[in-house]
Amino acid sequence: MWSWLQMGVDPALSGALRRRQYITNAVPVLVLTMVVFYSLLFAWLGNAALATLSLKMMAIPLLGMAWVYWLQRRGQPPHYWKACLICQATVLAGILGGQGTQIGGHHYFLFFFLTTPLVVPTQDKRGMAIVCLVCISWFCLFEWFSWPASPAVQALGPATIKLLYLNVLLSGTFVLFIALLAGDYFSEALERRIQQMASTDELTGLANRRVFYQTLAQWQTAYHVKQRPFCVAILDIDHFKHINDTYGHEAGDQVLRALSALLQQGAGYEDRVCRIGGEEFAILLAERTLEQAHLACEALRQRIAAAPLRAGNATLAVTVSLGLGQWHASQSEASFLAGIDRALYAAKHAGRNAVHLYHATASQAASPA
Structure with missing residues (x-):
């Protein structure tokens, strides 16, 4: 896992930029984890149609990981728009594929908006504005114009749908917490690394x-x-x-x-x-x-x-x-x-x-x- 997170990260960049590169690499893995979670959840609820949809959605983060790996092998460093595309494509596939907006999946766009500063460099004001605008636009679109859920979702019943809606909010909050925690962890790790480099003789490993x-x-x-x-x-x-x-x-x-x-x-x-x-x-x-x-x-x-x-x-x-x-x-x-x-x-x-x-x-x- 650590090798994947480090893949393509340029050690010559500043600590903040390297931290964003680490998080960009981590995004497809986190998205895949969430899709697997939902597949198991729908299977536990006995809804085979939604469980199957979630299994199909796994293809997006898996292809995203393969795409990122291929680009890294070609010498192209991690870039935030790749991570944003993987996140948004996965959520859109779930909503348009049958989940609709009835269980609140579009709220993930709101969580993506909140975590944008962890991934997009602050000096890239144009990129920051575009990513934030896209996330908010998707959220507002589905909030004002509901996308119908498939019969498989409607068959779950009001109590179960309410539970799933709550689950989206809780899992989204958890994702936001993990993202913030990861950002803090990588910041501390990079700070320790910088301090070590500043205090260690490169050839011998002794203090300088x-x-x-x-x-x-x-x-x-x-x-x-x-x-x-x-x-x-x-x-x-x-x-x-x-x-x-x-x-x-x-x-x-x-x-x-x-x-x-x-x-x-x-x-x-x-x-x-x-x-x-x-x-x-x-x-x-x-x-x-x-x-x-x-x-x-x-x-x-x-x-x-x-x-x-x-x-x-x-x-x-x-x-x-x-x-x-x-x-x-x-x-x-x-x-x-x-x-x-x-x-x-x-x-x-x-x-x-x-x-x-x-x-x-x-x-x-x-x-x-």
Whole structure:
């Protein structure tokens, strides 16, 4: 079902337009569901003629689904007028085929009018006006000029006809509720997707640079309020340019993805691992002093050095250098991160594959004893 709803939806469009495309795809399925419901209802009432009519009406949404699928295969995206045509053709077939207006089926045109803003883009004012006008026109036409019901409907009796009339109103209300609920659901789903895209590094799946700075600011606030210690480690892959130059950028991407998985596995539950650019990563280590974070980073460094990583057809021994510091309120964020960067470059200049510490009370990074 989800694959059908996503069919032909252009991910490059805005969230509101994609939501309408999802709903457009859902319309034929919803119409088919309602026709099946009425077929079962008429069969339960013992009226074979109307049950048979409903079975015949199933051809319209089924053909509509086949038509939409065929158009999607040809590269044509969902369009609201297709959904409107399927809805209106099905209702008209029921009214003109024997149901008439006696059981109130024309009220569905009123429900289509109410759900128009969920399907038709608001910027398409002409399309919005045409769809609304068509829906209201059909409703008014059948409201003022009743279409006679077939003898099969009239044979049901006044009480049953009244029950069916009520059923149309209730089912139409239910359809309207589902449409509104679906619109809200797709809006929330798209918003979550957009937020995920804005906060996730596409290559590695890690949090990105933006999330790193957001989390750092949040943890600074928590430190001021609750005095919760935390540390930040910035690490860089040693000789990564050589990997790219020797094995190619695709192999380099493989190394980045494999390293990201190792970092995620080695991080604590409350820690946050981010890719902040190129071959550079950052780890925010929660509830740790500098000494505790140093032990964790040493273990992570050794784990990476001991794990062979795939790079194309080759297997490489990859190492990382890390700069590590503990946050203190007496320093600014800029000086804190600059100090960790100095510690990272000190680790590289000292031979790489090492963890060097930045002490807030010192002006330069110091190597651990």
